[in-house]
Every structure is written in structure tokens, then in C-alpha cells.
Amino acid sequence: MKRPMLISIFFCSGFVCGLLSCNSNEDSLQNRKIALGKRIFQDTTLSEPVGQSCATCHTITKGFADRESRMVSEGAVRGLYSQRNAMTVCYSAYVPPLSFDNDEGTYVGGLFWDGRSVSLQSQAGEPFLNPVEMGNPDTCFVVEKICHAPYYAELIKIYGKTSNKDSLYTYITDALAAYQQSDEVNPFSSKYDAWEDGKYTFTDSECRGMELFKDKAMCAECHILDKDERAGRVLFTDHTYDNLGIPRNPENPHLRIPADYFLLTPDSVDLGLGSVVGREEENGKFRVPTLRNIALTAPYGHNGYFKTLEEIVHFYNVRDVGNEFPPAEYPATINRDELGNLGLTSEEEADLIAFMKTLTDDFKPVQKSLLL
Numbered sequence: 001m002k003r004p005m006l007i008s009i010f011f012c013s014g015f016v017c018g019l020l021s022c023n024s025n026e027d028s029l030q031n032r033k034i035a036l037g038k039r040i041f042q043d044t045t046l047s048e049p050v051g052q053s054c055a056t057c058h059t060i061t062k063g064f065a066d067r068e069s070r071m072v073s074e075g076a077v078r079g080l081y082s083q084r085n086a087m088t089v090c091y092s093a094y095v096p097p098l099s100f101d102n103d104e105g106t107y108v109g110g111l112f113w114d115g116r117s118v119s120l121q122s123q124a125g126e127p128f129l130n131p132v133e134m135g136n137p138d139t140c141f142v143v144e145k146i147c148h149a150p151y152y153a154e155l156i157k158i159y160g161k162t163s164n165k166d167s168l169y170t171y172i173t174d175a176l177a178a179y180q181q182s183d184e185v186n187p188f189s190s191k192y193d194a195w196e197d198g199k200y201t202f203t204d205s206e207c208r209g210m211e212l213f214k215d216k217a218m219c220a221e222c223h224i225l226d227k228d229e230r231a232g233r234v235l236f237t238d239h240t241y242d243n244l245g246i247p248r249n250p251e252n253p254h255l256r257i258p259a260d261y262f263l264l265t266p267d268s269v270d271l272g273l274g275s276v277v278g279r280e281e282e283n284g285k286f287r288v289p290t291l292r293n294i295a296l297t298a299p300y301g302h303n304g305y306f307k308t309l310e311e312i313v314h315f316y317n318v319r320d321v322g323n324e325f326p327p328a329e330y331p332a333t334i335n336r337d338e339l340g341n342l343g344l345t346s347e348e349e350a351d352l353i354a355f356m357k358t359l360t361d362d363f364k365p366v367q368k369s370l371l372l
Helices: 002-041 120-129 139-147 152-159 165-180 191-196 204-214 273-277 309-318 346-359
Strands: 099-101 106-108
Touching: 002 152, 002 165, 120 139, 120 165, 139 152, 139 165, 152 165, 191 346, 204 346, 309 346
Parallel strands: none
Antiparallel strands: 099 106
């Protein structure tokens, strides 16, 4: 009876070791992809002309938003500007593909402000070819630059050698997607996360702000407090679309670029989701962004209209009270149910902002010494 038992033990041990080895190899490969993706993300030679990288508009110290906190980012070609504020790429790994939720009667998911990209890999490939961003004429141009990059040998080691340009471009975007899925881009390391883990106690102002966030200020209607199934954490967005009634931004430099590069309607309106899905009732709507790292990602709104967090919170509060703000860029589809006349006091606005600032990553909880 002992021999079959020993054989069974050896077999099980070998099977477990094999599984562990397989998982270790997969982790190692993923880590190599992440490291490669980060190098590509930071490579300023991949624009045309050279000088701009993904990190130019998505900088880690700015919550992966524009490194100079510009309302819209300038492209590799001086004087050319995007039409929209650079959205943070933090936590974009958890944004689902664009779809229509029949139960809720709304579109959900999709990357960029307008949801036009279906996946991280697809999204990663677009800025290289956008004439008002990195300015490359085609994918072959990008691939040729990658072939002369110092990390090209590592790319081939990971993905294999190929002369097919399309395959090489796929390798590039896959590595970028791997980096955007990494812990560095999605750390879940804020005061809020520490609070959830019992390692931080909110101040009185932060506590009041959280209660306002859930109730009177109605923030949690869209910036939901339910934990995401995949992340296991709160993302502070339901990935839906909304027209907040943000005014047209007359300071947006995109309004003054040459006509060949102009990306708005002839009367300078950004239709947002409506231009992607081709439905008039979706015009003027933009994806609800995560509020994680919101204190770092100024200015705010799809067109960067609001320079500070204080300004946009006040707008939510009093948009429909008096004439403090100009008319909406696209009035027909404005959300009038969940913002515009919230009745918050100035102290309550300040408390709400105090809570939002707990969503900034890289918080280090104080380690309490053990008393002997």
C-alpha cells in the first residue's frame, strides 16, 4: 500500500511544482512586457518630429495626466493642439468596451472621452498616428523607429522576430497595454484605500465630505462607491456618459489651429459620444472619468474649462443658479437631475474637496510602533 501512496505523493508534488513554475514563467514574461511598455511609453523619439512621448501628456506625478497641466496638450508639431483635455490613463485598465446597457438606457465603457476605442491595446496605438498628438504618418513609420530603439532586442526576445510591420505594431501596443495594466499605473494606494484597509482615519472634514459625496452632493450617482468586480476596489466611476453643461472654452488653443487639423464641428462644438455612435441624443456627452488622483489632474472637464478642483465643484453646485457660468457648449442633452442646484454651502464644498483629495495615490500610512 505504501508504494502507490508514494507514487501519488510524488506525482502530486510534481504537478504542483509544474504549476508553480508555469505561473512563475508567466509572471516573469508579464513583468518583462510591463518594463518594455514603460520604456516605449517614455520614449520621446517615437513622435514626428521627435520630442514627445506618451508620458508627455500622461505623467506619473500628475496622476498620468498632462505634465504641464495644460487645458489641452500640444502635439509634437508645435502649434498643433488636441481638442480635449488629456484624460488620465490611471485605472483605464478597468474600463469595459463600449456597449449599450438596455436596462439603464445608457452607453457604458469605451476609452478616451468619447469611448471610441474598444481596448487598451487599440487606445495605445492611436496617439502615435494622431496629427495633433505624436504626428506619425502611419504605423510603418512608428515601427521603423522602434527597430532602431535600444529596447528592440528585448521586444524580439519577448514576442519573436517578424518582418511583418503590422505584427510589430501589435507587439508595441500590447507592451503599452501591459504597462497600463501594471501596479505602477493602478496602485490603489490612496488614503481612501488605507481607510478601507483600516490603516487610516479620516479627518472630520474628510468624513463630512464623504457623507456629502454619497448624499447631498449626489457625486456617487455616477462616481459610484461599489467595488469593481475585477479590481476589487472602488473606481469612483460607473463608466457611463453625461453632459454636465460645461461651457465652451474660448481659451482652448485648438480653436485657432489650421482648418486641416480642426476636430470640432464648424461652429466649434465637441459632440463627444454622439460623434462616435451617430445618435443625436448622445451629443455633448462624455465618459464619466475616475476621480482617483483628481487632485493631481487639473484642469478639469473634457475641454479643460475649469482650472481648479474648487472651480468645478462650485460649478456642479450652482450651475443653474444665476448667471455665474456661461451657457453650455451643447445645451440639448444636459443632465439637470444630478447637478446644477445642489444647495451646498462654501464649507460643504470645501469638505467635499477634502474627501476627493483622499483619492490621491502614493499615500504612506504611518507605522505605529509596537509598545513592549
